[in-house]
Amino acid sequence: MPILGAYCVNIDYERCTHCGTCVEVCPYKVYEKDDENRVRIVNDMACVGCRICMEFCPNNATHIKPAEPEYFSRSLWTFQTVEHIHFQAQTGKYLLRGFGTSRIIPHFDDLVIIPSQLASPPPLDKYREDCDVSVIIGEETVKYPIKLKIPIIFGAMSFGALSKEAKMSLAIAAYKMGTIANTGEGGALNEEYPLVHGYNTLKELEASGKANPHPCNGGYLAVQWSTGRWGVNLDFLHNADAIEVKIGQGAKPGMGGHLLGKKVVEEVARVRGIPIGTDALSPPRYYDAISPEDLKVQIEIIKDITDHKVPILIKLGPSRPYHDVKIAVELGVDAISIDGMVGGTGASPESVTQHAGIPTIACIPPAVKALKDMGFYRKIKLIALGGIRNGVDAFKALALGADAVGIGTAAEIAMGCRACMACHQGICPYGITTNKPELRARLDPKKTSQRLANLLKAMTDEIKIFTMLSGHRSIKDLSKEDLRALTINAAAITGVKLAGLDRPYPQIWEDYQ
Amino acid sequence: MDVVAVSATDLIGLKLKSVSQKIKNILEENETVTVTNCDLLNGIASGLMRGEVIIKGSVGNYVGMLNSGAKLIIEGNVGKYIGDNMIKGEIIVKGNADYCAAPYCYGGIVIIKGTCGDFLGTMNKGASILVEKDAGNDLGTYMLAGNIILLRNAGERVGNYLISGRIFIRGKWKSLGNNTKIEDLSSDDIYFLQKFFSTYKIEAKPEEFTKIIADTDKPFYSKKS
Structure with a gap:
């Protein structure tokens, strides 16, 4: 229950034929049939706003509308706050939900893109000229670098948090678009590795003799080495096209992972190596690395075991990006992912999601400065994640200094998600964040992977449009000069010049130019 | 039985890679390898799938990480995180083990003849x-x-x-x-x-x-x- 009672549920009884479709498709038990076989709303407080009933209703008779916010009449005591307190008073529990922060914080919308006119190189022709959007990770450090065809990768989302079909869709889409699918911290599905390289099964892949060992065919599979170490073994590491060491994530930095017991079904339990039905809570820190020095040794051993053939990535949550990135550089990684507080998750205490961390646009400039100060900018690749919705956000992240961006929530939405934020309940009506067979059956990996590939293609086209209208032929040439800030807050935290003022605000941030 | 004597050069830069390669090369043709002078080395004998490694004296941290079938015998003390993320195999320590011995193991046997630190x-x-x-x-x-x-x-x-x-x-x-x-x-x-x-x-x-x-x-x- 992301926001209790936040939706008004209505049935238009002039249209309703009482066929019972809404009763059947709603996993939250909002509707029931009465003794006379008529459909009734029995629990509108349970509605999460997923609108699956509207999708399936053959008569367009069900309607879900947001409840009135009442922000003005109740000041601090908004509807959401009141219901939150009631929930805690009734249960003694803190509220869990999926997704990232819903607070209004400085984000990419506070920045605009500056087109090229007379004072800069002229714009290029998107329709008749080329634009380089490729990115190479580990170019000079590993035997098999990752050669991304597009500067957009899929962020880490684990099997268990996501359904098998959703994970398969991501792998197929990564193959189609030549980008990275990430196992997340829940171990790897048998299907992921062949699918990401364009084969249906491991057997088919092995018979081809092409993809194993490297170099890669099609997409790339990044595997995650995390604090829970779920499903990690030698094959897991040897089959990887990249290994990502997870330190934190945007939605719940400093908290580890949460996979509630209701989502730990037999196959998830098998892949993770844990008992069925138990909460899989990854620790917030590595038990086996109590200092950065230990972590450095651990990474050295991972490189030794895998002959450092593939890049090592590190994923940071939104904390102290400048200092964190400097330490990450010393650990000897090939790329650094940094996830802002807008980044999503399958389950997190709501208070943490709302209040811990810093915005994505505040993470990138200090990370860039750290890389520049260490002499590794553009050598160790910087990947920005957290609330990237489209090619415009992606362009702005690249102009702030990132080499590539990652999407997670946007990918879920492309798969059909309606952002009801109830992923943690494990009964996603669109078959994305559930492990129930009847709900998973609603998601077809072939169709869904095409939707994901379409999203990546459209986003890449948008990046090309903005790169070229800014007068650049390559995303590597983008800089903060291609942006202006619309608000003082955004200007202050990014170092981007304030629109109209045309200089950084305040001056101290000129250091980041 | 072949012996890998960890050289001074290996230890100066803690060159795990060169020691690992020596061990792997010997285990390709032999069942057992003995390693000496490695008390400052971390991560030795990690990720092995077969064979027996005997370590003379004490050794550093992360010994036998991701062990996947080898038998390791350490005749002295071991540092932190021995047998980290072991999948299968055996590790026998004749001395003491430091902090967080055998974390995240999916299987295998770890026997420590002496004491061990916190978070075993x-x-x-x-x-x-x-x-x-x-x-x-x-x-x-x-x-x-x-x-x-x-x-x-x-x-x-x-x-x-x-x-x-x-x-x-x-x-x-x-x-x-x-x-x-x-x-x-x-x-x-x-x-x-x-x-x-x-x-x-x-x-x-x-x-x-x-x-x-x-x-x-x-x-x-x-x-x-």
Whole structure:
């Protein structure tokens, strides 16, 4: 229950034929049939706003509308706050939900893109000229670098948090678009590795003799080495096209992972190596690395075991990006992912999601400065994640200094998600964040992977449009000069010049130019 | 039997890669390799799938990380995190083990003849770990499967947030962790311990041990109130 009672549920009884479709498709038990076989709303407080009933209703008779916010009449005591307190008073529990922060914080919308006119190189022709959007990770450090065809990768989302079909869709889409699918911290599905390289099964892949060992065919599979170490073994590491060491994530930095017991079904339990039905809570820190020095040794051993053939990535949550990135550089990684507080998750205490961390646009400039100060900018690749919705956000992240961006929530939405934020309940009506067979059956990996590939293609086209209208032929040439800030807050935290003022605000941030 | 003598050059830069390569090369043609002079080296004998490695003297941290079938015998003391994330195989330490021995193991056997530090067998997911002398605090924290057998005393918070698996202690402990309870030994437990002691020539009798298990397998958010 992301926001209790936040939706008004209505049935238009002039249209309703009482066929019972809404009763059947709603996993939250909002509707029931009465003794006379008529459909009734029995629990509108349970509605999460997923609108699956509207999708399936053959008569367009069900309607879900947001409840009135009442922000003005109740000041601090908004509807959401009141219901939150009631929930805690009734249960003694803190509220869990999926997704990232819903607070209004400085984000990419506070920045605009500056087109090229007379004072800069002229714009290029998107329709008749080329634009380089490729990115190479580990170019000079590993035997098999990752050669991304597009500067957009899929962020880490684990099997268990996501359904098998959703994970398969991501792998197929990564193959189609030549980008990275990430196992997340829940171990790897048998299907992921062949699918990401364009084969249906491991057997088919092995018979081809092409993809194993490297170099890669099609997409790339990044595997995650995390604090829970779920499903990690030698094959897991040897089959990887990249290994990502997870330190934190945007939605719940400093908290580890949460996979509630209701989502730990037999196959998830098998892949993770844990008992069925138990909460899989990854620790917030590595038990086996109590200092950065230990972590450095651990990474050295991972490189030794895998002959450092593939890049090592590190994923940071939104904390102290400048200092964190400097330490990450010393650990000897090939790329650094940094996830802002807008980044999503399958389950997190709501208070943490709302209040811990810093915005994505505040993470990138200090990370860039750290890389520049260490002499590794553009050598160790910087990947920005957290609330990237489209090619415009992606362009702005690249102009702030990132080499590539990652999407997670946007990918879920492309798969059909309606952002009801109830992923943690494990009964996603669109078959994305559930492990129930009847709900998973609603998601077809072939169709869904095409939707994901379409999203990546459209986003890449948008990046090309903005790169070229800014007068650049390559995303590597983008800089903060291609942006202006619309608000003082955004200007202050990014170092981007304030629109109209045309200089950084305040001056101290000129250091980041 | 071939011997890898870790050279001064290896140790100056702690060149794990060169030592690992030597060990792997020898194990390709031999069953056993002996390694000497490696007391400052971290991560030795990691990720091996077969063979026997005998380490003379003491050794650094992360020995046998991701061991996937090899038998490691360390004749001295070991540093932190021995057997980290082991999948299968055997590790026998004749001296003491430092902090967080055998964390994140999915399987295999770890035997420590001396004492061990805090956080022994953390997040154990299937290994059987035996310590002949005392263990520190937080033994078996967040263990999900497998067995920990302690022949002497343990410190605070034994089995903290245990989910599953068994802890057998012959001595005393300062305190039990959250979500633990004591249960009588079953016939399965006695059979397991007898077989284990007989295989590894441990002088102990099952009935001398107390068994500690999880109170519930849902101690976190999904706990039934």
